[in-house]
Amino acid sequence: MFGLMGKILRVNLAKESILQEDIPEDMARKFLGGRGLATKYLFDELEPGADPLGPENKLIFMSGLLTGTPSPSASRYSIVTKSPLTGIWAQSSSGGRWGVDLKHSGFDGIIFEGASEKPVYLIIDNEKAELRDAAELWGKNVSETTWLLKKTLGNAFNVAAIGLAGESLVSYAAVMNDLHRAAGRCGVGAVMGSKRLKAIAVRGSKEIAIAQEKAFHEVAGKQFELLNESILGAGLEAYGTALVLDMVNVCGGLPTRNWQTGVCSFAEKINGESLSEKVLVSPVGCFSCPIKCGRNSEIRKGPYEGQKGEGPEYESIGTFGAMCDISDLEAITMAHYLCNDYGLDTISCGNTIAFTMECFERGILTKEDSDGLEIAFGNADTMIQLVHKIAKREGIGNLLAEGTRHMARRLGRGSERFAMNVKGLELPAYDSRGAKITGLAFATANRGGDHITAYVQAPTYLAAPFLVIEESEIQDPLKENPQEAKVVKELEDALTVFDAAGCCKFMGLALDADEWSAIVATLTGWDFGVEEFRKTGERIYNLERVFNIREGITRADDTLPKRLLEEPLPEGPAEGQVNNLEILLDPYYEFRGWDKDTGGPTPEKLRELGLEEVIST
Amino acid sequence: MMYQYGTREWDEAYAKMIEERRNTEQAPFILGTPEWVSEFEKKIQADERYKEIAQKWEGSVVLVFKADPQAGFDNDVFLFMDLWHGECRSARLVPPEIGRSGEYVLEAEYDRWKRILKKELNVVKELATRKLKLVPFEFKKAAKLTAAAQAALRLVDLGSQVGTRFPDDVDAKQAEAFKALLQELKTEFAI
Numbered sequence: 001m002f003g004l005m006g007k008i009l010r011v012n013l014a015k016e017s018i019l020q021e022d023i024p025e026d027m028a029r030k031f032l033g034g035r036g037l038a039t040k041y042l043f044d045e046l047e048p049g050a051d052p053l054g055p056e057n058k059l060i061f062m063s064g065l066l067t068g069t070p071s072p073s074a075s076r077y078s079i080v081t082k083s084p085l086t087g088i089w090a091q092s093s094s095g096g097r098w099g100v101d102l103k104h105s106g107f108d109g110i111i112f113e114g115a116s117e118k119p120v121y122l123i124i125d126n127e128k129a130e131l132r133d134a135a136e137l138w139g140k141n142v143s144e145t146t147w148l149l150k151k152t153l154g155n156a157f158n159v160a161a162i163g164l165a166g167e168s169l170v171s172y173a174a175v176m177n178d179l180h181r182a183a184g185r186c187g188v189g190a191v192m193g194s195k196r197l198k199a200i201a202v203r204g205s206k207e208i209a210i211a212q213e214k215a216f217h218e219v220a221g222k223q224f225e226l227l228n229e230s231i232l233g234a235g236l237e238a239y240g241t242a243l244v245l246d247m248v249n250v251c252g253g254l255p256t257r258n259w260q261t262g263v264c265s266f267a268e269k270i271n272g273e274s275l276s277e278k279v280l281v282s283p284v285g286c287f288s289c290p291i292k293c294g295r296n297s298e299i300r301k302g303p304y305e306g307q308k309g310e311g312p313e314y315e316s317i318g319t320f321g322a323m324c325d326i327s328d329l330e331a332i333t334m335a336h337y338l339c340n341d342y343g344l345d346t347i348s349c350g351n352t353i354a355f356t357m358e359c360f361e362r363g364i365l366t367k368e369d370s371d372g373l374e375i376a377f378g379n380a381d382t383m384i385q386l387v388h389k390i391a392k393r394e395g396i397g398n399l400l401a402e403g404t405r406h407m408a409r410r411l412g413r414g415s416e417r418f419a420m421n422v423k424g425l426e427l428p429a430y431d432s433r434g435a436k437i438t439g440l441a442f443a444t445a446n447r448g449g450d451h452i453t454a455y456v457q458a459p460t461y462l463a464a465p466f467l468v469i470e471e472s473e474i475q476d477p478l479k480e481n482p483q484e485a486k487v488v489k490e491l492e493d494a495l496t497v498f499d500a501a502g503c504c505k506f507m508g509l510a511l512d513a514d515e516w517s518a519i520v521a522t523l524t525g526w527d528f529g530v531e532e533f534r535k536t537g538e539r540i541y542n543l544e545r546v547f548n549i550r551e552g553i554t555r556a557d558d559t560l561p562k563r564l565l566e567e568p569l570p571e572g573p574a575e576g577q578v579n580n581l582e583i584l585l586d587p588y589y590e591f592r593g594w595d596k597d598t599g600g601p602t603p604e605k606l607r608e609l610g611l612e613e614v615i616s617t
Numbered sequence: 618m619m620y621q622y623g624t625r626e627w628d629e630a631y632a633k634m635i636e637e638r639r640n641t642e643q644a645p646f647i648l649g650t651p652e653w654v655s656e657f658e659k660k661i662q663a664d665e666r667y668k669e670i671a672q673k674w675e676g677s678v679v680l681v682f683k684a685d686p687q688a689g690f691d692n693d694v695f696l697f698m699d700l701w702h703g704e705c706r707s708a709r710l711v712p713p714e715i716g717r718s719g720e721y722v723l724e725a726e727y728d729r730w731k732r733i734l735k736k737e738l739n740v741v742k743e744l745a746t747r748k749l750k751l752v753p754f755e756f757k758k759a760a761k762l763t764a765a766a767q768a769a770l771r772l773v774d775l776g777s778q779v780g781t782r783f784p785d786d787v788d789a790k791q792a793e794a795f796k797a798l799l800q801e802l803k804t805e806f807a808i
Contacts, residue, residue: 231744234756235763243764250670250767272764463766465742473739510745573666 002211003065003523004028004108009129011122013195014055014114018122018129023108029526030610033108034064035091036500036540038080041111042089043543043614048550052084052187053169053194055115061102061160061200062109064502068100068208068287071220071519072227072511073504075100075286077109082551083186084194085171085348085403086424086448089547090186093499095286096178098202101158105204112195121161121199123153126206134198138167141341142176149201157201163343165391166193170401172348172426176340180294180310181286184345186425186447211525219518223511227290230510232464236293237283239272241314246271248318248461251477252572253434255427256322257377258354259420259563262431263572266327270317278329284310289504297333304334312336312346318429319350324357324383331380335387342391348403351426353386355404355419356396364413370396417562422449423553432560432579433569435460435477439579440588441488443558446544454491458509468494468508468516480580482587489591493537500540539609542601545594546614555599558585620806622712631709631806645780647787647795648734649682649694651710651802653779658708660775661698667775668703671768675701676761679711679719681752685727688785689795692803695719712807721758725749731783733773740773741766 001023010019023037031037038060050056059081066074077099083090102109106127119134137145141163149159160177166189173189174182183189210216227233235243248254249267256264268274279299285292298308312320316336317329326332339346353375359365360375367374373396375382389397399407404426408419420427425448432439437456445453458464459472466472469490475481494513498505501520513530521528545553559565564579589596593605603615620627631651638652646653661667680696695716699706716722725733729748732738743749744762751759762769784795802808 226747229747229754229759231751231759231763234759235761238757238760239764243760246673246764247767463741463770464745464763465739467742467745473742 001025001028002209002525003069003520004033005103005106005206005208007107008062008109008111009107009124010111010113011129011131012113013116013120013131013197016116016131018131020107028065030536031540032065032497032500032520032536034062034067034076034500034502035078035080035093035496036536038062038078038109039089039091039540039544039547042080042082043547045111046082050082052082052087052191055113055195057082057191057194059112059188059191059195059197060109063099063103064500066519066523067502068103069210069220069523070217070288071503071523072223073286073289073291073507074502075288076499076502076504077102077183078499079175079183079188081188081191083188083424083447084169084190085187088423088448088551088553089446089544090188091447091499091544092175092183092185092188094175094177094181094183095289095504096181097287098158098160098177098181099502100287101202101204103208104206105202106206110200112192112197115194116196119196119198121149121201122197123157124200124202124204125157126204137198139164142343143179143341145199146179149199153201154203157203159199159201161199161343162189162192163341163391165342165344166190168391168393168401169193170344170390170393171403171406172345172352174339174343174345176343180340182340182343182345184347185450187345189343210523212522216519216522219515219522223515223519224290227507227510230291232506232509233291236291236506238276240275240280240283240293240295242270242272242275242312242317244314244462245317247463248430248434248457250573251434251461252569252574253431253461254318254322255420255429255431257325258323258358258418259431260358261571262434262569262574264322267322269327270321270329270332274329275312275317279333281308286504291506293506299330299333302328302330304330307334307337309337309340311340315428316346316350319347319354320383322429323350323354325377326380326383328380331384335384338384338387338391342387344387344391347428348426349387349390351420352390352400352404352407353383355407355415356386356400358418359411359415362415364411364415365396417567420449420561420563422560423557425449427561430457430461431569431574432564433577434572434574435474436480436577436579437474437477437484437488437584439560439564439581440485440584441492443560443581443585444488444588445492446541446548452505453495454488455495455505456488456491459487464509466491466494466508467510467512469513478574478577480583482583485584485588486591488588490534493534493541496537496540497533500536535609539611542605542609543611543614545601546606546611546617549598549600550617553599555585555597558599619804622715622807627806645782647782647784647791648731649690649784650795650798653781654696654708654710656779657776658705660779661705661708661772664771664775667768667771670703670771671700671765672703674703674765674768676720679716679722680730681716681722681724682727682730683724688727688783689792689799690727690784691796691799694799695808710802710806710808721762722752723749724752731785734776734781736773736777740769
């Protein structure tokens with residue numbers, strides 16, 4: 001098989017068995033790799049209604065079709081499972097190098113089943129796989145776990161691991177790889193913890209076969225040339241993803257004080273330039289990425305002086321910074337470092353802390369609930385303490401560890417209005433009242449309130465159209481234009497292919513679908529053009545949706561928090577705006593070929609996509 | 618007589634020419650004429666939204682219309698905008714060597730500029746696809762341009778609000794007059 005290694009491991013943690021399986025070629029053709037292939041396995045093998053933290057849930061790691069090949073940013077892998085945070089389909093992806101090393105070890109992916117009686121880790125060394133006792137690792141954070149494994153096994157091993165948050169089954173625990181890279185969203189780390197699987201250490205030297213070597217290298221080489229003169233690439237390398245902060249704030253869409261406003265008065269203290277001045281050591285990139293948007297960083301002053309790591313990313317700055325009303329970049333950076341070491345999703349964590357701060361502001365929570373801790377907007381020390389408490393489920397941290405949806409259900413008293421999640425997944429740092437089409441994308445993303453399913457924030461807040469679809473321009477971000485629902489649909493489909501291929505979605509802003517299709521075609525030898533590119537993405541996206549329908553999702557769940565639907569932004573360029581989602585939802589379903597009443601793909605659509613086998617679901 | 622750029626005489630003669638042409642030329646003005654550029658300058662200077670978005674911007678921006686004889690441009694035309702912290706200190710046509718010395722020199726074919734101003738093309742996409750090029754490409758400057766995408770869009774918005782006739786859409790007599798003007802600008806102002 002070209003591109004893929006053609007094999008996965010099936011690891012039953014209860015039975016302590018490890019089997020090798022071939023990936024059927026027709027399955028690879030239809031679903032590529034990464035998110036696509038993993039979703040197909042999960043859909044076929046997981047019974048509806050399974051407990052996300054029960055042994056029957058499956059945890060699937062899958063590298064992309066292109067991962068490990070010399071094409072731009074082909075570094076990523078996906079984790080697919082059922083989420084403990086949302087109760088529906090979960091996918092989380094990460095870069096760095098681990099996914100590449102998994103593939104070089106001889107396998108495209110691993111399906112974990114059951115749960116171990118005691119903590120274990122998996123080692124894969126050039127096709128030889130073994131489960132080992134992790135008693136000495138359990139109770140340790142990501143950095144220490146990684147260090148111990150490398151000390152025991154050798155530096156050449158690369159490690160994906162959970163920290164204390166995953167062990168504590170925090171609903172938004174992450175899986176970390178390469179120390180600082182996060183498969184952050186949806187609580188995939190909690191699923192790993194529920195299986196008492198502490199880490200996966202991989203090493204290998206297997207080659208990835210390329211069908212048309214010369215042509216592949218020519219196409220990839222051309223892509224690298226284009227990227228070397230990309231202004232987007234330059235911006236990201238210079239400022240990191242924090243580049244985005246000023247662009248969002250200037251449009252009045254940076255969620256501040258738990259989304260009470262979209263204008264952050266201290267943006268210049270926490271933006272990309274500030275990050276460069278205060279904490280940046282050097283840019284760092286994933287495998288095969290010419291852009292290097294990562295930040296090697298160090299805190300140089302204050303109570304956290306001397307702490308080092310990677311980051312912070314835009315989302316961490318947005319959630320721990322603007323959302324919590326904290327202008328102390330050093331404290332924000334420390335919160336980000338802690339999340340990396342504990343293995344916590346910074347988006348859900350920061351968003352949940354901001355929600356908690358508003359609950360305190362409104363008297364819904366008091367010091368009695370927090371063991372005397374004053375949880376107020378702007379209090380950086382408290383924010384740091386809360387990150388610790390969440391990871392260990394200590395005191396009030398035990399409540400916060402469940403996420404905003406669960407908290408709001410527990411607390412009531414109107415807190416549901418400002419629990420900023422969709423389908424249970426906390427929203428990232430872009431206010432959809434400032435760019436209305438992004439509200440549709442939040443409401444319809446398959447994994448819940450998510451920005452990078454469609455990343456329609458790019459053609460709106462960033463003024464950067466995607467090149468990977470024909471037309472992604474949004475005429476007026478402050479108007480709901482039913483025709484523009486098509487842009488969300490097309491971006492969702494196109495970016496799904498990136499997750500299946502294992503490539504970074506930023507590349508979709510610099511390279512077009514012809515270029516991507518050519519890379520896939522020359523790698524695999526398949527007849528793979530733009531039409532196939534689009535259809536494959538749509539197929540995978542629809543399968544995910546059917547999974548969710550099977551778990552009970554309906555049109556009613558494609559919605560937004562009341563704060564976005566009913567509370568106008570009080571100031572800034574988007575003053576007075578709310579999301580009028582209904583204007584966009586019906587057109588979206590029409591463009592999708594879905595039933596407008598149920599929100600589910602029609603049988604005709606499923607047949608068109610070659611998904612006949614799921615019609616009866 | 619040729620005025621030397623950078624001298625008071627050049628500035629005064631240029632300003633006088635604009636004043637005269639604003640009174641004698643028929644609106645809407647033709648893209649690439651000093652009076653069109655003057656209109657554009659006024660639009661930017663009056664725009665509060667631009668001031669807000671661009672408050673951090675530092676550095677001159679030069680728009681280069683590549684030569685297109687069929688459209689009436691026998692040579693490259695350089696539109697120099699002195700932009701500073703949300704203010705447009707001036708926007709003028711300048712001699713090539715002055716244009717090339719600007720901090721951010723953005724070059725494209727005339728037809729691309731026309732379609733950008735008509736909002737048929739997205740200026741950020743043009744930059745991303747390298748149809749509109751930063752010349753020479755410098756990493757740090759490219760980074761700053763990315764960060765200023767909203768300001769760039771606002772400038773295009775303002776440009777599109779200036780009533781405009783395009784030199785390749787006017788009648789033969791007006792096209793001749795346009796070519797003659799550019800020749801005059803070259804002779805007198807080295808533009």
